[in-house]
Amino acid sequence: MTPAAPGPGRGDARGWGLLAPALLWTVAFFAMPLGVMGVYSLWRRVGMTVVTDFGLANYVDFFAKSFFVESLINSLEVTVVVTVVSVLLAYPLAWILAERVPPRWQRLALILAILPFWTSYVVRSYSWLLVLSEGGILSGWLQALGVVDGPVSFANNRGATVIGFVHFFVMLLTLTIYANLVQLPANYRKAAADLGAGPVRAFIHVILPLTLPGIMVGAFLTFVLCIGDYITPQILGGGRELLLPQAIVMQISRRSDFPMASAMAMILMAVVSLVYVGFARWLKLERV
Amino acid sequence: MTFSERMKNPVAAAALIAGLVFVGPAQAVEELNALVWCDHTDPKLIEPFEKQFGVKVNLKEYEGTGNALAIVEQSKPGDWDVFVIDGVDVPRVADAGLLAEISRDQIPMGDIFPQVRMEDVTVRGGKMYAVMEKFGYNVIAYNKTKVDPADMRDLAVLWSDKYKGRIAVYDYYIPVMDLVALKMGMKPSDIAAGKLPAMKAELFKLKENSSMVGEVVASTTALATGEADILVGGGEWAVSVMQAENPDLDWVLPDQGGILWSQSLAIFSASKKKGLALEFVKYVMSPEGQARLATSSCFWGMPANRRAGEVLTAAEKASLRWDEQDKFLAKSHRYFVPDSELDGKMLDVWTEFLQH
Known part of the structure; x- marks a missing residue:
């Protein structure tokens, strides 16, 4: 007589049991808050009170007011620029780390690469303000080198916001791309060379496609974190334009209009979800 | 890093909140919980009161009355004792029943600049619910x-x-x-x-x-x-x-x-430590408390109590344009x-x- 094999029911129960903590966590800290926010977004603030009649008035308001739509467009523009520039800077850095830095130095190089993560996000943004402002380091250097005659400011505009973001996200992308690059067997390059491909052709046709998952995971994380960020544009943007998170905070801090802020946050969430769909084919962690 | 910056960092904010929640109840010393503007977080202002009364003042900084009311709404009645509130917002908060009456005879009303007493906003139905402290x-x-x-x-x-x-x-x-x-x-x-x-x-x-x-x-x-x-x-x-x-x-x-901006001090009607809260209000409204508040490391402002001028230095008064106040207030x-x-x-x- 052979012992009874675990039936599908028992296996399922064990699986659900192992899954339960993660599931509970997700329900408690993601699904429920999102649901509450969704309900709030259908309510309406009238006077000092929130009226709990359901409706789409907040969403209609958002799309009827050009400055709100413009804030969404600004957010998308800044996020796309930050993501593209970060990828373009991070890839060579990751490649140098993976291919050119001797293995015994790679750990130190990686620590140096992630050092910016160890400082406070707010402090880092204010530090950039001191670098980019009119009386700042960059202006001083340019004057000392004779490039400009007088003080020049690079702060308080979209460019400063992009610089602040890129400084942070290049490191994030470097890590995901590096993790992908070091997994590639060296034989692939040798095989490409044996088949007559030069280094550039081998990179374009072999290395780059194989590291796309790392690029896409990093790019998606960059997109999500960047489009929802409030601090960096608030400190470095100088109020020259509004991004959507700033417009959301205004609704709360100035008017305590949580229903409108919730509707705007749901719209932001919908944009992120659409981008996720676009990235989905590459977002498989086992490929990174 | 200032308190507001710490609160913008989610990790630091969580640590601070955890500290307030978990350490607070374990303290044997009596505590006063105050919802304040950042100028009240200067130890130079708070520590003399804590030493004099042997208490701990827990300060929660906020910006915007709307945010403060959201904090109060999410708290249990009695969690908060003292409220620093924008002068012009006193009526709506008092009308909502959140504030306790402050007896006029406990406050040096005669020393307060007449133009900033603002009794039209601090007094409702003959009862005073707040006192102007800084402007x-x-x-x-x-x-x-x-x-x-x-x-x-x-x-x-x-x-x-x-x-x-x-x-x-x-x-x-x-x-x-x-x-x-x-x-x-x-x-x-x-x-x-x-x-x-x-x-x-x-x-x-x-x-x-x-x-x-x-x-x-x-x-x-x-x-x-x-x-x-x-x-x-x-x-x-x-x-x-x-x-x-x-x-x-x-x-x-x-x-x-x-x-003209103005901030006022009030006591929450649900406070269980109204006596200590009143002592805090009296301390802040004293000439010494007013001078410390006026020159807080977060931001300066004119003390509502003109007798703070006896404590402030000449340089501090010049910075506040003390001698031009009558003209400024009139305009x-x-x-x-x-x-x-x-x-x-x-x-x-x-x-x-x-x-x-």
């Missing part, structure tokens, strides 16, 4: 080595091209739109929906002349780093605390007038408090201004 102005702050100080007494110059690109604007729609109203020859209380298109045009022109629009830290940093030479909406609160390091920074109330207007509908429309105009 100042949203006017023009500037670097006197970069601009002509005489120009700063005329709001209209900010709309000319003379200082184009050298102006920062404080990102708070109520006082700045009030200043725009003064520039247009209106009182802030004249602001109405029909006036908003004209005010929007004025704001757009101001934006075209400005280099940045920022909240407290960003706008004062712009002035300190030379990014801007003028701060519209600034005042003693923006520059006095920096004058020791940068004596070139100054402020003035323009000829058209200025906007000042309180924050306009729009109804909810107009408030929404004003915020929309401000959002367009930021997006312009």
Whole structure:
């Protein structure tokens, strides 16, 4: 007589049991808050009170007011620029780390690469303000080198916001791309060379496609974190334009209009979800 | 890093909140929980009270009455004892039943500048629910080595091209739109929906002349780093605390007038420590407490109690333009408090201004 094999029911129960903590966590800290926010977004603030009649008035308001739509467009523009520039800077850095830095130095190089993560996000943004402002380091250097005659400011505009973001996200992308690059067997390059491909052709046709998952995971994380960020544009943007998170905070801090802020946050969430769909084919962690 | 910066960092905020929640109840010493503006977080102000009464004052800093009310709403009745609140917001909070009566005979009412007693807002139905503790102005702050100080007494110059690109604007729609109203020859209380298109045009022109629009830290940093030479909406609160390091920074109330900000102290009606809370109010309203509050490391402002002048140094009084207060107060207007509908429309105009 052979012992009874675990039936599908028992296996399922064990699986659900192992899954339960993660599931509970997700329900408690993601699904429920999102649901509450969704309900709030259908309510309406009238006077000092929130009226709990359901409706789409907040969403209609958002799309009827050009400055709100413009804030969404600004957010998308800044996020796309930050993501593209970060990828373009991070890839060579990751490649140098993976291919050119001797293995015994790679750990130190990686620590140096992630050092910016160890400082406070707010402090880092204010530090950039001191670098980019009119009386700042960059202006001083340019004057000392004779490039400009007088003080020049690079702060308080979209460019400063992009610089602040890129400084942070290049490191994030470097890590995901590096993790992908070091997994590639060296034989692939040798095989490409044996088949007559030069280094550039081998990179374009072999290395780059194989590291796309790392690029896409990093790019998606960059997109999500960047489009929802409030601090960096608030400190470095100088109020020259509004991004959507700033417009959301205004609704709360100035008017305590949580229903409108919730509707705007749901719209932001919908944009992120659409981008996720676009990235989905590459977002498989086992490929990174 | 300031408290507000720490609170913007989620990890640090969580640690602070955890500290307040988990350490607080274990303390044997009596505690007072106060919902305050950042100027009350200066140890120079709080520690003498703690030592005198052998208590611990737990301070929770906030910005904007709306945020404070959200905190109160999410707390249990009795969690909070003392409330520092924008003077003009006292009526709605008192009418909501959140504040306890403060006996007039406990407060040195006769020493408070008459123009800032504001009993029309602190007294409801004959009972006083708050006492004004500090005031100042949203006017023009500037670097006197970069601009002509005489120009700063005329709001209209900010709309000319003379200082184009050298102006920062404080990102708070109520006082700045009030200043725009003064520039247009209106009182802030004249602001109405029909006036908003004209005010929007004025704001757009101001934006075209400005280099940045920022909240407290960003706008004062712009002035300190030379990014801007003028701060519209600034005042003693923006520059006095920096004058020791940068004596070139100054402020003035323009000829058209200025906007008076005021903060008041109140006691929560649900407080279980009303006696200790009243002692705290009395301490802050004493000449010594008032002088410490006026020169708080977060921001300076005029003490409501004129007897603080006996404690403040000559340099501190000069920085606060102590001797010009009667003239300034006579030309000042309180924050306009729009109804909810107009408030929404004003915020929309401000959002367009930021997006312009």
